Amino acid sequence: MINKKYQAMLEGKSVIRQLSEYATARGAEIGYENVFDYSLGNPSVPTTPGFTKAMVDLLEKEDPMTLHGYSPSLTITSVRKAVAESLSRRFGLPYTYEEIFMTSGAAGAIAHAVRAVSQPGDEILTFAPFFPEYRPYIEGAGAVLKVVPADTETFQINFDAFEQMLTGKVAAVLINTPNNPSGIVYSTETIKRLAEILTRKSKELGQEIYIISDEPYREIVFAGVDAPVVSQYYDNTIVCYSFSKSLSLPGERIGYVAVNPRCKDAKLIIQMCGQISRGTGHNCPASIIQLAVAKVLDETSDLSVYETNMNLLYEKLVELGFTVVKPGGTFYIFPKALEEDAVAFCNKAKKYDLILVPSDSFGVPGFFRMAYCIDTEKVQRSLEALERFVKTEYPN
Ligand SMILES: Cc1ncc(COP(=O)(O)O)c(C=O)c1O
Numbered sequence: 296m297i298n299k300k301y302q303a304m305l306e307g308k309s310v311i312r313q314l315s316e317y318a319t320a321r322g323a324e325i326g327y328e329n330v331f332d333y334s335l336g337n338p339s340v341p342t343t344p345g346f347t348k349a350m351v352d353l354l355e356k357e358d359p360m361t362l363h364g365y366s367p368s369l370t371i372t373s374v375r376k377a378v379a380e381s382l383s384r385r386f387g388l389p390y391t392y393e394e395i396f397m398t399s400g401a402a403g404a405i406a407h408a409v410r411a412v413s414q415p416g417d418e419i420l421t422f423a424p425f426f427p428e429y430r431p432y433i434e435g436a437g438a439v440l441k442v443v444p445a446d447t448e449t450f451q452i453n454f455d456a457f458e459q460m461l462t463g464k465v466a467a468v469l470i471n472t473p474n475n476p477s478g479i480v481y482s483t484e485t486i487k488r489l490a491e492i493l494t495r496k497s498k499e500l501g502q503e504i505y506i507i508s509d510e511p512y513r514e515i516v517f518a519g520v521d522a523p524v525v526s527q528y529y530d531n532t533i534v535c536y537s538f539s540k541s542l543s544l545p546g547e548r549i550g551y552v553a554v555n556p557r558c559k560d561a562k563l564i565i566q567m568c569g570q571i572s573r574g575t576g577h578n579c580p581a582s583i584i585q586l587a588v589a590k591v592l593d594e595t596s597d598l599s600v601y602e603t604n605m606n607l608l609y610e611k612l613v614e615l616g617f618t619v620v621k622p623g624g625t626f627y628i629f630p631k632a633l634e635e636d637a638v639a640f641c642n643k644a645k646k647y648d649l650i651l652v653p654s655d656s657f658g659v660p661g662f663f664r665m666a667y668c669i670d671t672e673k674v675q676r677s678l679e680a681l682e683r684f685v686k687t688e689y690p691n
Pocket residue numbers: 336399400401402403426471475509511536537538539545549550
């Protein structure tokens with residue numbers, strides 16, 4: 296018999312993907328250049344020349360048996376060493392290769408981290424608004440996702456609600472800063488307070504509560520924004536990183552788990568990742584991609600376009616009367632919709648070929664997300680459509 300759980304999931308397909316498919320279909324009718332597609336978080340800038348060169352060099356010079364052979368079950372040691380060295384130098388924590396495990400993007404990293412620190416039925420807390428794929432990641436691991444309601448004024452953490460939900464059933468707290476979908480970066484004050492609460496509660500309960508820190512947007516932080524390094528504030532932190540956004544490589548499926556060297560059982564957790572891979576059929580990212588990113592760990596694509604786009608959109612949204620918290624990073628902005636029902640709002644926007652994502656699947660009603668990882672020229676043209684949409688549909 297086919298599996299009922301996965302069959303049922305077909306009914307709850309990603310809203311973002313559905314909107315992206317709509318945008319593509321609409322593009323076939325009127326030309327994609329005329330569709331203001333703010334649906335998908337797919338980077339709009341190319342990867343670095345350094346990454347391309349690393350790939351070419353590897354293909355030309357490296358032994359094909361190494362390049363195309365199986366990677367060790369704990370992933371390639373030289374790559375893990377390079378990641379540890381880069382993290383130690385940049386963030387001042389004493390990482391060694393034994394705290395690093397290469398994964399298939401942040402998705403793969405989260406799948407490993409959740410399995411490593413929870414038992415089936417344990418709760419993982421996250422904060423709204425949150426990336427909707429957390430649900431399948433966590434439920435797929437047999438844990439239970441619990442969502443702490445948002446602080447919609449600032450999109451920092453709603454600590455009152457958090458403390459009430461922080462019981463002995465909680466194995467880990469999954470945070471995402473810079474945040475998809477709000478674009479907000481948690482301040483040092485927020486991270487310190489989170490660490491204090493978790494330290495106190497872990498002691499009180501006599502059990503570890505881990506932070507799983509999902510950091511695919513770590514490198515996309517705008518000028519002057521305070522962006523604390525979570526691991527510096529809380530020992531039991533497991534970072535889930537991805538090169539999807541920083542090096543514009545979402546299709547290569549490459550990232551890593553980095554367990555804070557000061558985390559309890561850090562090296563054991565990494566050893567266990569090798570076993571989790573066996574159980575999930577993960578069996579390591581491609582060797583060639585591991586080797587290539589190891590050569591460009593301190594590089595990023597030219598990410599400046601995202602801040603340019605953010606400023607254009609933010610100013611226009613404010614001018615049009617939207618309530619919106621200014622993003623500190625990522626390539627997302629998360630304004631309040633002009634009516635209570637965000638789905639109705641986003642459906643109306645489609646008439647103007649504006650593809651906006653309603654906030655319901657992010658765990659907060661009444662907002663919408665714009666992924667502005669598109670050409671600046673298109674953002675500029677979209678501003679007129681946005682103005683026409685607002686003035687026609689919401690004249691008061
Ligand atoms: C917050 C967040 N976490 C995880 C992921 C998954 O990233 P990856 O492509 O590296 O698996 C994404 C992708 O958009 C994301 O936005």
